[in-house]
Amino acid sequence: MTMPIKFDTREYAKTLAEAGVPQDQADAHAQALLAALSEGTxxxxxxxxxxxxxxxxxxxxxxxxxxxxxxxxxxxxxxxxxxxxxxxxxxxxxxxxxxxxxxxxxxxxxxxxxxxxxxxxxxxxxxxxxxxxxxxxxxxxxxxxxxxxxxxxxxxxxxx
CATH class of the missing domain: 1.20.5 (Single alpha-helices involved in coiled-coils or other helix-helix interfaces)
Incomplete structure (x- = not known):
């Protein structure tokens, strides 16, 4: 039983891209973090x-x-x-x-x-x-x- 967590993947990917992470990696990191937070909390x-x-x-x-x-x-x-x-x-x-x-x-x-x-x-x-x-x-x-x-x-x- 998991409940959705309020996590804005676009905002997170944007923050990573602004920090110098390539956009495709930033999107992958955002999706992976969303999956981890959704299952583990x-x-x-x-x-x-x-x-x-x-x-x-x-x-x-x-x-x-x-x-x-x-x-x-x-x-x-x-x-x-x-x-x-x-x-x-x-x-x-x-x-x-x-x-x-x-x-x-x-x-x-x-x-x-x-x-x-x-x-x-x-x-x-x-x-x-x-x-x-x-x-x-x-x-x-x-x-x-x-x-x-x-x-x-x-x-x-x-x-x-």
Whole structure:
């Protein structure tokens, strides 16, 4: 995109000819300079157009980068949610397993407590039965001692 530059080739060739350059060479120089200036320079209008094109490309690139960032963010968040759900499921499974083990141990302990209470009751009955026998034997022993003491007392009373 080139814009025409205001360059008067006739005036330039005239200036060269007045300086002693042959007219055909002055015309050739003027045409060559016009071609060089037309191709190698940028006008302010071209700068504005180029700036607009660059800004449009930057905006497009920015939109593309932001879209990629959003896509990656969504993918990462999806993976995080999936891992979180998996971890929570594993935690729930372990929790259920631990609770089941606790319940099993609790049931075993309760069964042992019931068994020990039963054994204690059996032992209490046996001890009570033995104490009953001991009490009976003590009662018989006291009775026999009383009879013996009574008989000794009578014998001692009969003695002169």
């Amino acid at each position: 940028v006008t302010p209008g071209e700068v504005v157009v180029l700036k607009a094109e660059v800004m449009a490309r930057i905006d497009a690139l920015k939109a593309e980068v932001m879209a990629r960032i959003d896509a990656v963010k969504a993918e990462v968040m999806g993976r995080i949610d999936a891992v979180k759900a998996e971890v929570m499921a594993q935690i729930d499974a372990v929790k259920a397993e631990v609770m089941a083990q606790i319940d099993a141990v609790k049931a075993e302990v309760m069964a042992e407590i019931v068994a020990l209470k039963h054994q204690l009751q059996v032992l209490k009955v046996r001890v009570d039965a033995k104490f009953t026998i001991v009490f009976c034997m003590l009662g018989v022993s006291f009775a026999l001692h009383a009879v013996t003491i009574g008989m000794l007392w009578r014998i001692l009373d009969r003695l002169p």
